[in-house]
Amino acid sequence: MITILIGDDYQYTRKMLEKIASENPFVSRIFAVEDGLEAVKIVQQETIDIALLDIDMPNLNGIEAAKIISKMSPKTKFVFITAHMDYAIDSFAVHPYNYLLKPIDISVFKDNINELVMSITSEPKQSSISMITVKDKNNTCMLSLKEIIYFQKVDKATVVHTNKEEYLINKTLTELENKLNSNFLRVHQSFIINIDKTAKIQDMGDRSYRIEFNGTKKTAYMSRYRFEKLKGTFTF
Template sequence: MRIGLVDDRLMDLEKLKGIVSSVPGVEIVFATQVAEEAYEHIKKKSVDLLIADIEMPNLSGYELADMIHSHALNIAVIFVTANSGYAVHAFELNVHDYIMKPYTRERLIKSIERIMEKNRSSEIAGRLYIKRKNDIHIIQKKDIIFIERSGRSTTIYTKSGPVKTYLTLNELEGELRERDFIRSHRSFIINIHYVKNFSLYAKNSYVVMFDGIAEKAMITKEKIDFLQENYF
């Protein structure tokens, strides 16, 4: 995995270099205090992962991540920052992780290893078998965007369209044990890989919007915190 590092504080940059260089299977392509230099490397798609501070002069880490997101570049981003104020916005940019300074060596290595493991198994394996009257509907798990329970029925929203079933979310949750699926709300299960952004709905809940479909789900503030701690 090719990794780029950017932090305007030399002490923090040296810490990043020391930790990242000890991870087997990685190559540090650049390590710079200048965000503009990191930007030039990103434009050339020379890295698989960018680890960046957020608040830097002239060009911020958030702006670098926004460029990656808006141009749909296949580059993961880890923010390493002393500022917690960007956490929700990081979700909107599909940032892999948001690590608060000061952090431990183990915390950063674990985050990098999660990306490497995700790249090794980039697709969700397996199928979901849905019985409907006399038929069995076969759904590729990787094509499931989210699932909604409404009344006595459940709708599975997939890349090819919705599928109705009477299975409960508890039953479906038992079939979707992959890390990609989380129970975001009592009425929803979401696939985190299709999440486009979160929008505040009420004090303790957010609306979830997805790539490719107009339908929306809900997620609780508690689950937002869980995602931030364990996924991004």
């Protein structure tokens, strides 16, 4: 399924683009922000397939935001939206799929979304990993995914939790999300869990859920937004 980021400082435009993009059956999630800095923050936490960015946004314009995003997420595809042609040459620095002028031609916009979705869904998928390299004190070893309960983002580090041990790895949750098999779900900006190890999900009443696991007292957390999206995945 496809995740889209929309960046535009006009609420009406954001809502319109969000509504049109959501009509594509392959689009599962849409994030809408009003400036370039917010767009970058979203990509730090989420896997974004398509970024639809207005160029003339406050704090950080769409082109500068796209340059940062393309380094963090090389596979993200860009469409720039603007009222001016002045930036067209500058936008080519991130090899955008297209450059749409306001007022937006809705049929052209729909065609762009459909074409991008088709190109992404038809790309061959990378095979998922079954082992991961971790550091154990001064040694490096291979750990089977079957042993892992969850991954946790702690400050700038990523911690791997098993029943008995914790390990540090040099990959972000976003990088892991693209490599892990379907047993692992991103349930929070700071957690990816192994659903095979999950025992219980408890509503904490503060827009979050606590996740308990089999064979350990360790817990993780799920955001309410993710719970609404993923609740059908859990069968206990």
